[in-house]
Amino acid sequence: MSDRNEPLLVAPDWGADALAVVDLTAPERPEVRLPLVGSNPRAVAVSTDGTRAYVVNHDNGKLSVVDLTAPEHPVLRTVPAGNSPCAVVAGLVDDQVCVAAWADSEVVVFDKEGQRGAPLPVGGGPCALAAAPGGGARRVCVINEKDATVSVVDVSQAGAPSVSATVRVPRVTRAVAVAPEGRFAYVASRGEGTTDGQVTVLDLDADGAAVGDPVPVGAEPRALALSPAGDRLCVANYGSASVSVATVDVDNGRVGTPGTVPAGAHPVAVAFAPDGGVIHVVGQTSGILTAIRADTLDHTAVPLDGVPAGVVFGPDGHHSYVTDQATGQLTVVRAAPRKTAGIPAGAGSKPVNAAVSPDGTWAYAADSASDKVAVLDLNGLAPLAPVPLGAAHKPWDVAIAPDRGFACATSPESSHLLVLTPAQGNELGTGGDITVTPVPLASGARPYGVAVTPDSRHAVTADSGTATVSLVDPKGGTHTIDADVVGCQGPTGAAVSKDGRTLYVADFAPEQQERPRGKIAVLQRTGPETWEGQDPIGTGTGHLSGPHEMALSPDERRLYVANFDSGTVSVLSRESVEADWGFEMAVNKSPAMAHVYGLALSADGKTLYVSNAPANEGTVEVFDVSTNPATHQGKIRVTGDVGKPHLGLGLALSPDGRYLYAVDAEDWKPGSGAPGTVYGIQLGGGDQMQIVATAQAYIDRPSALVCRDDRTLYLVNKGKTSPDPREACLAVITLKDDSRLEVESTKTRPLDNNDLPYSTAISDDGTLFVANFTGKTVTVLGSKVTPVLVGQPGASQPWDVAVTDDGAYAYVTDRTVDSLRCVRLSDHQVTSLDVGRDPMGVASDPGGGLRAYVANHGDDSISVIGPDDASPGTPKVVDTWQHPRIAKPESVSVSADGAWLFVTTENSGELLMLDTRTGTPRFTVPAGERLTGSAPHPQSAKHLVYLADEAGAAVSVVDTTTLAPLDTTTPLGLDVRQAVGVPTAN
Incomplete structure (x- = not known):
């Protein structure tokens, strides 16, 4: 047997002596096949696994078994089913099938394949059958209209059905349903001596004993449905143009006081959506479909054409299907908006978006x-x-x-x-x-x-x-400013304006033999990734001598340049940010500084920290640069180990001005290990820096660092090309909150060894600029934030x-x-x-x-x-x-x-x-x-x-x-009062 995965709906087509098999794969454009069955088909049921449909043919007294797994849905067999069969129910124990033979006052019970039929006498004129949905039902409720009784047929022993109870229900109608667990049956009747109808609840575990008093509903109840969970009952009251909706206690079967909802004249069919949240009711002579919320009883009326006879929901719950008794047309109706589920977000949570x-x-x-x-x-x-x-x-x-x-x-x-x-x-x-x-x-x-x-x-x-x-x-967008735009022989330093639009690049000019040497390239950003070179600041203008790191004052009217060759700092100034740069003064001390490499400037622009690398130690010299000439105020010791030459220290100052950091590449260390140390000091707490990190995977010949914020350091590692090559990288170091002299976590981002990344600068928006010494380029690591x-x-x-x-x-x-x-x-x-x-x-x-x-x-x-x-x-x-x-x-x-x-x-x-x-x-x-x-x-x-x-x-x-009716399909003689959805087979 082949698998069947498409959703189906089946209904008898009495006009064509066929079974209408409706493919709901495209629910708003259903496709219909019409395998021929017997004469005047009246009802249909489907096996638990959805592979078989059972059609009772009223005029020739036959049961047709249809294969729903094959593409053309062939009839597998047709067997006698008594005189004038009018109802069928499937999904019983062992997949048995029960047929009501009205003229014989019998039911006939078959196996799944429609064989070995066992007739069983019941009351007069059995006209409707009901069993617990979902498969494995042990009992069938039979409505006997001639003698106003309900027969309870026990089918728990396959092939040996028996009547376990017969219960009188005066003026019973064909409306009946059995609860999902199979214990309680709900039977509608016109009521004795009253214009209103009623629903009687029978306890099938107690030989059909009535549960409480009959529940009053509207006049002449014609159709009855239970919600899929069995917790609500809906009755279509044909004679009073209304619907009765009541809650049901699933444990004891009792029905609460019904609420009444007006419906179109002569409601004849009712259906619950698969989730039980919505009810659709059709009015036969009014042509009205009424959509009702099961919980609030809010309702909306939708006009339909013709004479609607029945309604059933498709398995998706988004659509119901209504047939017209006059034309046989099938109308697709979208369901109304409703809450279908709630997903918990966690105890105590407050989800807001x-x-x-x-x-x-x-x-x-x-x-x-x-x-x-x-x-x-x-x-x-x-x-x-x-x-x-x-x-x-x-x-x-x-x-x-x-x-x-x-x-x-x-x-x-x-x-x-x-x-x-x-x-x-x-x-x-x-x-x-x-x-x-x-x-x-x-x-x-x-x-x-x-x-x-x-x-x-x-x-x-x-x-x-x-x-x-x-x-x-x-x-973080990344791009490179090409060498021809940068225009430098050996970029060693960088400084950038707050807005990230003007970049200054120090050119150490290693190929230039004469002294003094070097210049400052000035680049202007003209687009997101495009730059143009401006007139550079020359050696003479800036009093430059091997320029290295730089610092730009907060008002961007002073530029400080570390001169590696001369041991001084050139201070350039201008009248406004649009004016040209000129030399203002040199920052120096006695004895003279050696190999001035790194600079850091306080946020108020008054204090300048300068790296100093005399023979056997590394220090940071502190200057007051608010006056001309600058005043030397003292020194901070980085390390004093004998016999370790210090060619330069990169410096960085935290934005809040409380911590100063220095980095030593330790290029002189022999071997294949990754050298380098990061030092730090809390300013005002002494004059000796302490080690923050050294000899780690994220430190390898570091050349420069910058503070992204008070807890984040960006460290440029040059790596090594040969021998024992190691990758250059940018290390992001997060410092501990309570001690900004200890590392909490690190991440790295690769850089290009061949470019020899050297020093760095950062703009206020977080854009990072890395000057590449041998590549003669500048790598721009784009800002994550642009306000x-x-x-x-x-x-x-x-x-x-x-x-x-x-x-x-x-x-x-x-x-x-x-x-x-x-x-x-x-x-x-x-x-x-x-x-x-x-x-x-x-x-x-x-x-x-x-x-x-x-x-x-x-x-x-x-x-x-x-x-x-x-x-x-x-x-x-x-x-x-x-x-x-x-x-x-x-x-x-x-x-x-x-x-x-x-x-x-x-x-x-x-x-x-x-x-x-x-x-x-x-x-x-x-x-x-x-x-x-x-x-x-x-x-x-x-x-x-x-x-x-x-x-x-x-x-x-x-x-x-x-909620809206859609286009109709090909005219069909469907009786949707007998239609059922087909479960998907696997």
């Missing part, structure tokens, strides 16, 4: 109550192991790069962006090691919203504390951010000034649009272009952003939507097809769905306790949205499939 992976299989949720990002399995609807961010970081928003190369989370309290990356060469998923890199933003930035550009290159944060938008490149000012610090409050689908703009809401800041990402130009009061959430339309939506919390409105026809390529406010349901909106998101805007509102557990064409609220979906953010599934066909429920400690899953 979520992001779905590009393939829709997993999600991240920012847990604002912890230092973790929750990881959620969207297929299994279960939490996985969370990603810890570090105790200092509590996430607010989260975003995933489209290429799954990284994800990121904002941490407002610590002013960091946390970058989550997989192992080298991998993509993010639910498994594997995840590295979390805290990227510091500006002090006090307090970032809230975050988005990722469509090209997966940058994360964009909205910084509420500094009125900025930060563009963060997790990889863009969008307002005034203290007067602006950027909150949420979205990037347009074409990657042209970042839209940032500014809550304090009631504006949407539009940052053009190509050149960082900022324009502002007036929107509503207190704009919070913003979302771009995934259809491309500039369209976006802003949630204006302060005036209960949604601003719609679109292109400005008068100025192509620029955005403007094109519409404003207001409605009583749009009350204090906080967050917005857009479905993958752009058709729906999802809105969460203040302190609400309901999701609001707006039609993006008109702004009209269409659905309000109860989905949690306190919804704060939404993340739609990336595939529009999934019709799902995931909602962070801050108070519910979970992420809610909402099926947003919208």
Whole structure:
């Protein structure tokens, strides 16, 4: 037997003497096959494994067994089944099948293949059968309409059925259902001496004894259904144009007081969605389908054409199928939006925002109550192991790069962006090691919203504390300034302006024989990776003699250059940052300094630290450079070991001015080991540096270092080309918080040995410049953070951010000034649009272009952003939507097809769905306790949205499939009252 994996629906086609087998692989465009069976087929049932369909043919008294695994669904056999068979049930013990023979007042029980039929007398006129769903049912309830009884048939012994009980139910109808566990049966009747109907509960374990009094429902109940879990009962009241819905106690079978929902005239069929959350009811003469929420009884009426006769849900739960009694047409109806699941985010968690992976299989949720990002399995609807961010970081928003190369989370309290990356060469998923890199933003930035550009290159944060938008490149863009642009014989030093746009490169000029020698190349950045050389500072102008490291004053009007040959420091100055440089003074002392190599300048520009390498020791000389001439104030000893020549020390000063660091390459050491030592001292605590690190894997002939921040050192290692070659690298050293003279952790990044990386400089945005001595180039290790000012610090409050689908703009809401800041990402130009009061959430339309939506919390409105026809390529406010349901909106998101805007509102557990064409609220979906953010599934066909429920400690899953009839299929003579879904076979 072949496997069958496509979802099916089967129903008798009485007009064509066939079984309609409906393939639901494409649920909105079902395909139908019609294998011929017997005369006037009335009912169908399916085996537990979904491989067989059983059709009873009323006029010729036959049972047809149909193979559902073969492509054409052939009839395997046709066997006698009594006179006027009208009902069939399958999925009994040992896959037995039971047929009701109405004219014989018998039931006939067959095996799975329709053989060895065993007739059994029951009451008069058996017309309907019911058994516990799911397979293995031990009993069948038989409705006998002629004598108003219910027969309980025991089929627990295959081939030997027996009647275990007969129960009288006056004015019984054909509406009957058995609970999932098989103990209780629910039987509808018209009631004795009353216009209303009733439902009688029978305990099948107690010989059909009634459970309590009959439950009153509406007039003339025609159809009855139990939810898949057995906890709700729904009855279609044909005579009173209503539906009765009641809770059921699954332990004792008792039915609660029913609620009444109006329905279209003459409701004849009712069906629960597979998850039990939605009920569909069809009215025969009204042509109305009523969709009812099972928990709240909220209902919506949908007009259908013709005379609908029955309804059944497909296995996906997103669609129901309705047949028209007059035309035989099959109409596909989408189900209504509803919450389908909740995924726990962890005990005590407060998820505030979520992001779905590009393939829709997993999600991240920012847990604002912890230092973790929750990881959620969207297929299994279960939490996985969370990603810890570090105790200092509590996430607010989260975003995933489209290429799954990284994800990121904002941490407002610590002013960091946390970058989550997989192992080298991998993509993010639910498994594997995840590295979390805290990227510091500006002090006090307090970032809230975050988005990722469509090209997966940058994360964009909205910084509420500094009125900025930060563009963060997790990889840090890298490029090289070519030798012909640098124009140096032997670059040894570098200094850079705060904004990273002007670079100074010291040329030691090793090929130049005469003394003095060297120059300072001046390079100007003209684009993201393009530079132009300016007029250099020559030997005579700068009083240069073998220039090495440099330092630029905070106001960028003084440039200090270490002269290796002469043992002095040249101080160059200029009247303004646009003026030319000139020589101001030389910094020296007596006795003279030797091999001046490294410089460090205090943040106030008043104190200069200069490396000094006399014969047998290395020192740092301290000068007051606030006067001319400079005043020598003392020295700091680095090391005093005898017989160890010191050719130079690289220096770095922490941004807060409290710690000074020095590095010694120790080139003189013999052997193949990796030499070099990093020293440090807390200023004001003595005059002797101590060893911070030495002879480690991340230290190998270091030539320079720089402080990225108060706890991070960047160390340039030259490595070795021959003999015993070793890789050059950049070491990132994180120092301990309580002792910034001890190493906490390290990372390395390869550099090119052949270039002989020498010294380094860093701009305020974190861009690192490495001067390469032999390569005559400069390597630029791009900044991870580029802040863009969008307002005034203290007067602006950027909150949420979205990037347009074409990657042209970042839209940032500014809550304090009631504006949407539009940052053009190509050149960082900022324009502002007036929107509503207190704009919070913003979302771009995934259809491309500039369209976006802003949630204006302060005036209960949604601003719609679109292109400005008068100025192509620029955005403007094109519409404003207001409605009583749009009350204090906080967050917005857009479905993958752009058709729906999802809105969460203040302190609400309901999701609001707006039609993006008109702004009209269409659905309000109860989905949690306190919804704060939404993340739609990336595939529009999934019709799902995931909602962070801050108070519910979970992420809610909402099926947003919208209630609507679709096109009909080929006309068929279906009786969907007898249709069943077919389980997938494996």
